Amino acid sequence: MRPTVHDIAAAAGVSLATVDRVLNQRPGVRHVTREKVETAIRDLGYVRDVAAANLAKSRVYPLTFILPASDNSFMHGLNAEIRTAIARSVAERTDIRIVEVPAFDPQALVRELETLAAEKPSGVALVATDAPDVRSAVDRLVKDGIPVVTLVSDLTGSLRHHYAGVDNIAAGRTAARLLGRFLGGAKGEIAILAGSMLVRDHRERLEGFAAVMAQEFPALHLLSVLEGRDDPEVAHMLIADALGKNDGIIGIYSLGAGNRGLIRALKEKAADRSLTVIAHELTAHTRAALLDGTIDAILNQDAGHEVRSAIRVLKAKADGLSVIDAQERIRLDIFLKDNLP
Amino acid sequence: MRPTVHDIAAAAGVSLATVDRVLNQRPGVRHVTREKVETAIRDLGYVRDVAAANLAKSRVYPLTFILPASDNSFMHGLNAEIRTAIARSVAERTDIRIVEVPAFDPQALVRELETLAAEKPSGVALVATDAPDVRSAVDRLVKDGIPVVTLVSDLTGSLRHHYAGVDNIAAGRTAARLLGRFLGGAKGEIAILAGSMLVRDHRERLEGFAAVMAQEFPALHLLSVLEGRDDPEVAHMLIADALGKNDGIIGIYSLGAGNRGLIRALKEKAADRSLTVIAHELTAHTRAALLDGTIDAILNQDAGHEVRSAIRVLKAKADGLSVIDAQERIRLDIFLKDNLP
């Protein structure tokens, strides 16, 4: 049988109240007594029954998710996954709130983080905008003892406890190798469609992509990046224009959102040409394009996993528990026509 | 505030004892009274606090994992993951036992399942051997009310509650497309190394592979399957022999275990040739081979995820709770050199 507080008290030769004081770091215990109890805890291998403790405390975990108010499929999906998690709140003792802040606006994000510092939730998950002010606002939260997880886009150099998202450099590298291998030894130009170079994850994808391309596929020449602002209309215009002007394009890497526009441009302009296309994020549009051959591979991050992982990690950190690292690693999904979920 | 049994009792105008009788389907409640209680439960949106219930019941979940006693990296890894889960038993209220049965021996598996039917554990996970007797033994367990999950290898047509493993047909199809695309339009022969055609997952991988190859890459000709019995020595011999005899081989699909032998053969015989190789299961050996370019892609199923998913599903089924399907879907991981974990 698993040891309880009673067993600890007996083993340490102290009362239940003292064990409680030690366990919950309440004052009024002499150093020697504290050590006796801690020894007993270690010897018996006691682990606090979190369920019973939460019951006694009537614990709920107020969690806040801060998202950019971006109007693209991926953010909509992320939002939907959080709402799905909210539907499970009762069973999971969570109380989740979604806060939207203007996209690409570090100051708005900082203000929100400062508001949160006062509310003292059990945890905060945020899609980070990469700016020094944001970093220090996050650090302040962490120093106040509030668990913080970055979601989808990381904030390296900050004190955030965890990042629930994919390795975007690896994603870019993978895209490059897939594209390079799919093109065999062909020689030609590669168009790159990004959302914005101001966003860290897009920059990182590009960085990884360019590195592998340069090193392993010198026959392929990268055109300068097209910034589609994750907007289907802009993406359509940029790609249609590029394809019209440049006959040498044999491959496209779309590393951001707004793929609806890309796909439309491909169907209009490249029906006769054989283009190899790698895109990010599995949506209804990219899925259809993968199936009909317009896109050759889709790299994806599972928003549902990211959200559930963020919640698990925040709860664990709030309780001072450890997490299963392998379980919380967000994997880069590679979808071909054949392994779609 | 979340409603409790007391609220239900008050709302239904009955006593706590009656609510308890209804909730735990104990006898001695008239039909009309039962309905009153059930209505109150629905109206108030009551959900039983599983943590509190488990506490009151001092519930533990005795779970049994039945594995084939196969001596290959994948099974060793699976075994290790289960032992890791056993280390978490205390916190998760599980009591996990591993039983090994001779591989490819349906009768041994059936005997074990019959033994288990008597022990009445909270759940059973098994790596299924595909045979009618196994199917009926599983069905009997299920009919006895014991949750059953197949692991890694499924048992279609049986009543098992869930399958924690990848879609092997999709895996084979994916391998075919990757290999076909990586080979560009080249013409040549493809060698296939399997463990045994008696195992369902290997048969399915081959089926998917052959289908896509025939339909989409007619320039590639599949040689007849080499059965390496998941044994590195046998695999080495078969591949070395095939490469020695046949100069037309330009690609290899290894859909089983025993890749250590394959890799050795490739290094000896094909240093000068340019072969494209797709293999299954990420191990120390295949990882090294991927990094040094001997293997071009690895398809993988994450044993840790499979084990944790099986446990979650078994616990949920034992409590009559629903699972999050998307969370329990085991994904096919595709690893290139660039996205290794």
Place this chain on the structure above:
DNA sequence: CCAAATTTGATGTACGTAAATCAAAAAATG
């Protein structure tokens, strides 16, 4: 050494549910 301060013990209640017991009420049976 005495008073004050600190440390420890003893005890009770609470969290939400399970499970048991016994009494009381209601329904079914003859």
Place this chain on the structure above:
DNA sequence: CATTTTTTGATTTACGTACATCAAATTTGG
């Protein structure tokens, strides 16, 4: 209608922990 059977209520204990209170013991300071 009386009797048996079934249904319901009331109450208690338990699970493992948190937290509060008050008394008792011990240590510390002057």
